[in-house]
Amino acid sequence: MQNITLAVAPMEGIMEHTMRSLLSDIGGMDYFVAEFVRVTQYPIPTKSFQRLVPESANQGQTSNHHAVHLQLLGSAPELMAISANNAVKAGATHIDINFGCPTKRVNGHGGGSVLLQQPELLYGIVNAMRTTLPDHIPLSAKIRLGYEDENLLFENVAAIESAGADKLVVHGRTKKDGYKPPARWEKIAKIREISKMTIVANGDIKDANSLRLCHEITGCNEFMIGRAALQNPFVFQEIRASLQEGMSEERPIALADLLTNYHQQLHSSYDDFAKLGRLKQWCGHLRRHFPAIEKQLKELRSCKTTEDFFTALRA
Ligand SMILES: Cc1cc2nc3c(=O)[nH]c(=O)nc-3n(C[C@H](O)[C@H](O)[C@H](O)COP(=O)(O)O)c2cc1C
Numbered sequence: 001m002q003n004i005t006l007a008v009a010p011m012e013g014i015m016e017h018t019m020r021s022l023l024s025d026i027g028g029m030d031y032f033v034a035e036f037v038r039v040t041q042y043p044i045p046t047k048s049f050q051r052l053v054p055e056s057a058n059q060g061q062t063s064n065h066h067a068v069h070l071q072l073l074g075s076a077p078e079l080m081a082i083s084a085n086n087a088v089k090a091g092a093t094h095i096d097i098n099f100g101c102p103t104k105r106v107n108g109h110g111g112g113s114v115l116l117q118q119p120e121l122l123y124g125i126v127n128a129m130r131t132t133l134p135d136h137i138p139l140s141a142k143i144r145l146g147y148e149d150e151n152l153l154f155e156n157v158a159a160i161e162s163a164g165a166d167k168l169v170v171h172g173r174t175k176k177d178g179y180k181p182p183a184r185w186e187k188i189a190k191i192r193e194i195s196k197m198t199i200v201a202n203g204d205i206k207d208a209n210s211l212r213l214c215h216e217i218t219g220c221n222e223f224m225i226g227r228a229a230l231q232n233p234f235v236f237q238e239i240r241a242s243l244q245e246g247m248s249e250e251r252p253i254a255l256a257d258l259l260t261n262y263h264q265q266l267h268s269s270y271d272d273f274a275k276l277g278r279l280k281q282w283c284g285h286l287r288r289h290f291p292a293i294e295k296q297l298k299e300l301r302s303c304k305t306t307e308d309f310f311t312a313l314r315a
Helices: 017-026 046-052 054-058 077-090 104-108 112-117 119-132 153-162 185-194 208-218 227-231 235-242 255-265 272-286 291-302 306-313
Strands: 005-008 031-033 067-073 095-099 139-146 167-174 198-202 222-225
Touching (some): 005 235, 017 054, 017 235, 017 255, 046 054, 054 067, 054 077, 077 119, 095 119, 104 112, 112 119, 119 139, 119 153, 153 167, 153 185, 167 185, 227 235, 255 272, 255 306
Parallel strands (some): 005 031, 139 167, 167 198
16 A cells, blocks of 8 residues: 555544644644634635634644645535635635535534535535636535435535546545444445545544555545544554554654643633633543543543643643
């Protein structure tokens, strides 16, 4: 297996600027996709993008030079197109479109995975964005296999491709599946067979072994990893080391120090209580990979201040 590309999945509410910066410093990934920015009644102004995706002001990169793709979610072609162009004015270098979000709140407003029931609207959105974006700005889309079922999968893929998207990330589940395992990688293989777009395999990749298996089944060389990156921030580095791509298996930083850095880098507008909430939230993911966190979780969750949290963590 050669020349693989690894992406960090967008994850609203947790894979934000600070977390991206921490992971980027560890390395191993090629790029990030930022959590969705929702376009509802009005185009998103340039200024808002600079606040929502701060890497925009750094040529769309983390401080450690990993590209950050900016993701938009919405259903009105014109508003999406104007917003995408405003994002580019803010500094975005790659635009991604969210056609996969399963949440009620988002689907109720006609955005995310609910659009997978309307291939012609998918076409309209991608086409409006592609025809107004500068040629040098790549445009990708992220989909699930369908909404209730997979009946429209290939129509959806064809609509997105013929409207001019360069790349398609496929999370191998329908909206109805939620996050129920397993992701259906064999369906991703079928998409790869019929499409000329770069197909990015997503869903349930958690280490080098699952990535190898995903490659065997899908034939993809580009992969996106979400939850496993929260559970094990070293996963990209470990995959590279396992594939002998020149990275050491040795962790560049101890987990406790990583949590300390996270705390220090969390936005200064957060008070201690909000920072503590963020730390506990991340530990809820880390516990799945680190037995020591699992063992301490109850105690960590009972802490009332970040000072108590770090005293308990380092005890
Ligand atoms: C907490 C959470 C938030 C998410 N937010 C987004 C999002 O903003 N945009 C998006 O396209 N997908 C979002 N996703 C889906 C992930 O990007 C990814 O497709 C999914 O988790 C499957 O990949 P995994 O098995 O590697 O986690 C989110 C998933 C989770 C768990």
